[in-house]
Amino acid sequence: MWENGGIKKGLAEILELPKDIILDLPKIIMIGNLQIYIENHKGILEYTDNRIRINTKNGTLRIIGKNLMLKNIVAEEIFIVGEINQVEFID
Amino acid sequence: MLVLRLWNYMRGYVIIRVQGLTLERFINICMARDIYLWDVKRIDNTTLETKISIEGFKDLKKIVRKIDCKVSIFEKHGYPFWIHRLKKRKMLLLGAFFCFLLLVFVSTFIFSIEIAGNENVEKAEIISKLNNLGFKPGANRCFINLRKLENQLLLEIDQLAWVGVEIKGIKAKVEVAEKILPPNKIDKDIPCNVVAQKNGVIEKVITKSGHAVVKEGDIVKKGDILISGIIQLEHIGNSIPVHSYGDVYAKTYYEAMGEKNLTEIKEKKTGQKFVKKILNLGNVELSFNRGKIPYEFYIVEKRSKKLLQWRKIGLPVELIIEEYYEVNKIEITVNEVEAKNHVHKEALDSILEEIPFEAEILNTQIDFTVKDGVLYGKVIIEALENIAVQKTLQIGED
Numbered sequence: 001m002w003e004n005g006g007i008k009k010g011l012a013e014i015l016e017l018p019k020d021i022i023l024d025l026p027k028i029i030m031i032g033n034l035q036i037y038i039e040n041h042k043g044i045l046e047y048t049d050n051r052i053r054i055n056t057k058n059g060t061l062r063i064i065g066k067n068l069m070l071k072n073i074v075a076e077e078i079f080i081v082g083e084i085n086q087v088e089f090i091d
Numbered sequence: 092m093l094v095l096r097l098w099n100y101m102r103g104y105v106i107i108r109v110q111g112l113t114l115e116r117f118i119n120i121c122m123a124r125d126i127y128l129w130d131v132k133r134i135d136n137t138t139l140e141t142k143i144s145i146e147g148f149k150d151l152k153k154i155v156r157k158i159d160c161k162v163s164i165f166e167k168h169g170y171p172f173w174i175h176r177l178k179k180r181k182m183l184l185l186g187a188f189f190c191f192l193l194l195v196f197v198s199t200f201i202f203s204i205e206i207a208g209n210e211n212v213e214k215a216e217i218i219s220k221l222n223n224l225g226f227k228p229g230a231n232r233c234f235i236n237l238r239k240l241e242n243q244l245l246l247e248i249d250q251l252a253w254v255g256v257e258i259k260g261i262k263a264k265v266e267v268a269e270k271i272l273p274p275n276k277i278d279k280d281i282p283c284n285v286v287a288q289k290n291g292v293i294e295k296v297i298t299k300s301g302h303a304v305v306k307e308g309d310i311v312k313k314g315d316i317l318i319s320g321i322i323q324l325e326h327i328g329n330s331i332p333v334h335s336y337g338d339v340y341a342k343t344y345y346e347a348m349g350e351k352n353l354t355e356i357k358e359k360k361t362g363q364k365f366v367k368k369i370l371n372l373g374n375v376e377l378s379f380n381r382g383k384i385p386y387e388f389y390i391v392e393k394r395s396k397k398l399l400q401w402r403k404i405g406l407p408v409e410l411i412i413e414e415y416y417e418v419n420k421i422e423i424t425v426n427e428v429e430a431k432n433h434v435h436k437e438a439l440d441s442i443l444e445e446i447p448f449e450a451e452i453l454n455t456q457i458d459f460t461v462k463d464g465v466l467y468g469k470v471i472i473e474a475l476e477n478i479a480v481q482k483t484l485q486i487g488e489d
Contacts, residue, residue, distance in 0.1 A: 043122065044118050045115060046115055047115055047118065047139075048136075049133045070128070070129075070131035070141075071131075073129070074127060075123065
């Protein structure tokens with residue numbers, strides 16, 4: 001309960017602060033299955049046409065789809081377009 | 092994202108292909124060093140294609156050494172490359188500049204002259220006068236004083252009341268207005284005849300001077316002498332010319348025809364509609380819908396929308412919407428009385444302009460005939476008017 005993440009989580013809940021900032025978690029926005037927008041990532045682990053793995057604070061984010069393309073990529077955010085089939089967190 | 096793309100174009104970017112086994116590492120290092128990559132595409136297992144700005148590409152050299160990658164430029168895009176290419180070909184730029192100058196210079200010459208507003212004065216006459224004044228196709232407009240030219244042309248041609256010369260681009264437009272000349276009065280001491288202005292049957296001859304050669308009941312044609320200006324003096328055996336004048340009243344006849352179909356074809360909309368959109372750019376018409384109008388009979392309604400119109404000034408962009416309504420043709424038999432009225436009115440309208448204001452209308456008559464389903468009406472108007480007009484006597488003619 002009083003470990004590192006727990007205090008922050010509790011604080012964020014009490015003060016109603018956005019959790020992506022307090023907990024350093026990724027913020028993921030999807031538009032249909034066409035676009036996915038990931039803020040606050042920790043780098044790319046794998047990038048191919050049909051699979052992208054992105055490192056984040058709480059594990060690896062795996063995106064599976066077709067014709068995936070990195071439309072935009074900077075230190076804070078990644079913008080992926082293509083036909084997205086699966087988005088999952090794997091430890 | 093058009094703005095972004097335009098921005099990238101202005102700054103210039105290259106499409107590069109990166110070959111290596113650790114391409115993810117390449118992307119991560121680029122991110123860490125703030126090198127902006129976009130439109131990253133995986134070509135195959137060992138190749139990556141991405142767009143990168145020129146500055147970013149320069150920074151890339153250090154990274155490439157660090158990781159085992161091969162970077163090659165695939166395409167160059169943007170304004171800086173374009174400029175760079177132009178710098179190598181200075182003569183092309185110079186040529187374009189001189190071409191533009193030449194175009195500006197050539198457009199100061201007058202190419203064609205258009206004349207409007209003349210009715211009695213011949214166009215050729217105006218043009219030849221203008222040519223004499225130095226205003227002709229091939230003349231440079233910088234050397235022509237338009238106001239002076241207008242005045243000179245007014246002096247050259249008497250019949251003109253006003254001249255306006257306007258140059259639009261390479262086209263000159265000369266607008267003229269003609270004087271309405273008063274009827275030429277013949278001076279009292281100039282011998283003259285009185286002749287007929289129109290065909291007619293003489294009713295009354297009032298001779299004030301001269302020798303009447305026609306009497307009541309005579310049929311005269313246009314141009315016939317009514318009162319002669321030559322008086323024969325029997326006891327001298329000589330003839331003397333005089334200034335003859337007088338009034339000659341004659342019955343004149345005016346005729347006009349009118350016609351109307353007794354069966355009229357009316358068009359009735361069926362409710363079917365076909366819309367055609369045309370974009371008008373200056374003089375260029377772009378039609379959006381290709382293909383023929385699918386109806387045999389139709390009515391067209393045109394509407395046009397103009398962009399940014401302020402008074403008469405606006406962009407030369409216009410959207411014309413043409414709506415084609417399908418119609419059926421229905422034959423309708425016209426009421427005969429109505430048709431007759433219509434024909435009568437039509438014939439009268441065309442005739443009344445010819446009859447002078449002073450003429451007294453004695454009789455009107457209308458005959459109707461029906462032929463092949465068409466009603467023809469013939470209107471004859473009998474009028475009494477003065478047909479005398481003076482004409483100078485040419486001495487030595489007779």
